[in-house]
Amino acid sequence: MVGNSRPDRPASPRPAPRKRPRQARSRALVDAILDATARVLVRDGYAALTTNAVATMAGVSIGSLYQYFPNRDALVLALRERHSRQMHALIVAQMAGEEPGLAIMIARTIRAAMQAHRLEPALHKVLATEAAHLETHHEKDETEGLLHALLERYALGAHAVVTVPDLRVATFVVGRMAHALIHAAVIDPPPGVDPDLLEGETVRAVMAYLTAGRDAA
Amino acid sequence: MVGNSRPDRPASPRPAPRKRPRQARSRALVDAILDATARVLVRDGYAALTTNAVATMAGVSIGSLYQYFPNRDALVLALRERHSRQMHALIVAQMAGEEPGLAIMIARTIRAAMQAHRLEPALHKVLATEAAHLETHHEKDETEGLLHALLERYALGAHAVVTVPDLRVATFVVGRMAHALIHAAVIDPPPGVDPDLLEGETVRAVMAYLTAGRDAA
DNA sequence: AGATGATGCGAGCGAAAACTCGTATTTAAG
DNA sequence: CTTAAATACGAGTTTTCGCTCGCATCATCT
Structure with a gap:
């Protein structure tokens, strides 16, 4: 029995595991x-x-x-994992330090995520657009968990996360909104617009949502 | 000369056009x-x-x-075009009528887009995640154009799109934000959350961004 | 009916690409 | 140094899949 039995495009079935490099x-x-x-x-x-x-x-x-x-997809999966680890590490490093007010914390988080996206923009783009179907989104769940904890900390304090009725909903909205804006700003920005401006607008958007309705109806 | 000359994965080169169906x-x-x-x-x-x-x-x-x-990709392209046309038609139909205030207009637009996404959610999801690399994003440009015009109309009137400095930036931010939230809400919603609530939160988020800073610093 | 073009068919060709396996080389252990 | 395990090699086997092409069938016109 020479040759193979699964010659093209597995796309999922997570086949034979392989040996790990020791030396x-x-x-x-x-x-x-x-x-x-x-x-x-x-x-x-x-x-x-x-x-x-x-x-x-x-x-x-x-x-x-x-x-x-x-197989082929194992390559992409492993690469994406490595890429995610690098981004995650950079974000954690950027966010070290004490915890200031909500606005500062949001700004810092968004800045960190933006810089992480700028680590390897081209690779990030291909992985996002051509390898989206290769599941294993621990990254996303992980990130959402962190965000949820962060919002929780600020929702209960004397700070200002008022109008948001449900924290789970807020996490969802902020997570999706921020990620879409950061990703787009780095990977597919509108021509002739200052990247720093987009970063600021992302912060503004998130803050506006979180604190909306505090005063004006 | 039997057989072919381009046996696998063209992925772009837009090859031989074919005859159109007449009967x-x-x-x-x-x-x-x-x-x-x-x-x-x-x-x-x-x-x-x-x-x-x-x-x-x-x-x-x-x-x-x-x-x-x-070739294979022509199938997907044609299918996506058909799908986009259907969504677009539904949105246009839903948005007919006079133009009320900004808030109403935003809400109506988002509701229409959400219903369009609900037309064929499963198909939409696959097309978005597995056919993203097949370019031809007229749809996106088209939609952004409409959005830009809409915002322009309200930015100049007696209405309230004040804090947004650059309309192009606002279009970018609102477009990405709204699309990400609508798409996620329909295709990949958080478990156990009312879809209508997500629709409302999307409207809130967009409105908050557009009118932020009018009163509170 | 006959003629002409449009449409429909599907066996089979060819090539790309995944994957194996027997062999050679390097490293680590005793 | 000897031995064994880990590592590296790459030509060759096998399968899938895109796509063609010659022929059959159907529609339409005169």
């Missing part, structure tokens, strides 16, 4: 493969991402690639 | 093919959308399919 040599190889995946993805898109192309780009043999990745 | 018979066939495309897409996803699968599902021959569609 330094193989860890470097896996990194090289992920780098190559990113380069091919950015340069030619998901449709052109073949296992052979990645192996060639990485300068390793196709056999070596299959030692650690069961 | 009623062939028009029905094209419709059947598009319906089948939608069904396969919703049931198995873009990765499983093969021309043979579509032809089989539609109950027509693969040869007939290629009479009217040059």
Whole structure:
């Protein structure tokens, strides 16, 4: 029995797991493969991402690639995980320090998320538009959890998250709104508009929603 | 010369155009093919959308399919165009009538867009997540154009679009914000939350942004 | 009816690409 | 140094899938 049994486009079935790299040599190889995946993805898109192309780009043999990745999508999944970890780390780093008022905290959070998006914009764009179907959105759930906790802290204090009736709804609205604006501002901005202005407007939008109705009807 | 010359994943090059259906018979066939495309897409996803699968599902021959569609992506493109037309028509119909105040107009617009998204949610979701890379975003530009005109009308009148410094920026922010919220509310809503509430919150969010700063600093 | 064009059919060709497996090389352990 | 495990290699096998092409059928016109 030579050859394979699942030659194209699995897209989900999470098939054979592979061995993990133990020695330094193989860890470097896996990194090289992920780098190559990113380069091919950015340069030619998901449709052109073949296992052979990645192996060639990485300068390793196709056999070596299959030692650690069961199929094409595993490459993209692993790459996205690595990318998410990097973004997450940057956000956490940016947000260190004491907790000031709500407005400052929102501004700081949005700024951090924006800078995280600017880490590898091209890669982020391809992953978002061409790999959206590869599920595993721990990232999103994780982020929403953090946001929920943040809002909760400010909703109960002497601060001003008043008009929002349900915290879960507020988390949903703020999360989606902020993410859409940040993502669009970095990945697909309107021509001839200052990026910093967009950051400010995003903060304004979120704050306006959270504190709306406090005074004017 | 049998066989082909472009065997897999064109993904863009907009190849050979095909004949248009002239008789009623062939028009029905094209419709059947598009319906089948939608069904396969919703049931198995873009990765499983093969021309043979579509032809089989539609109950027509693969040869007939290629009479009217040059390749796989042409199917998806045509389907998306049809879907967009339906949504657009529904929105226009819902928004007929005189123009009341800004708040009412925003609410009406958002309600219309939300109902349009509810037309074929499953199909809309697949198209958005798995066919995002197939460009041709006339829809988006078109919608943004309408929104810009709408905001312009209200920014100059005696109404209240005050704090927004740049109309282009406002269009960008409102467009992205509203679309993200509407899309998420219909396609991927938080569990156990009233959809109507989400609609109201979307309106609140947009209004809050547009009229923020009128009174409170 | 006959002629002409539009439409419909589907077996089969060709090529891309996923994936395996036997072998060679490197590293670590004893 | 010997041995074994881990790692690396890549030519070749297999399968899927896009797409063509020659022929059959149907519609329309004169």
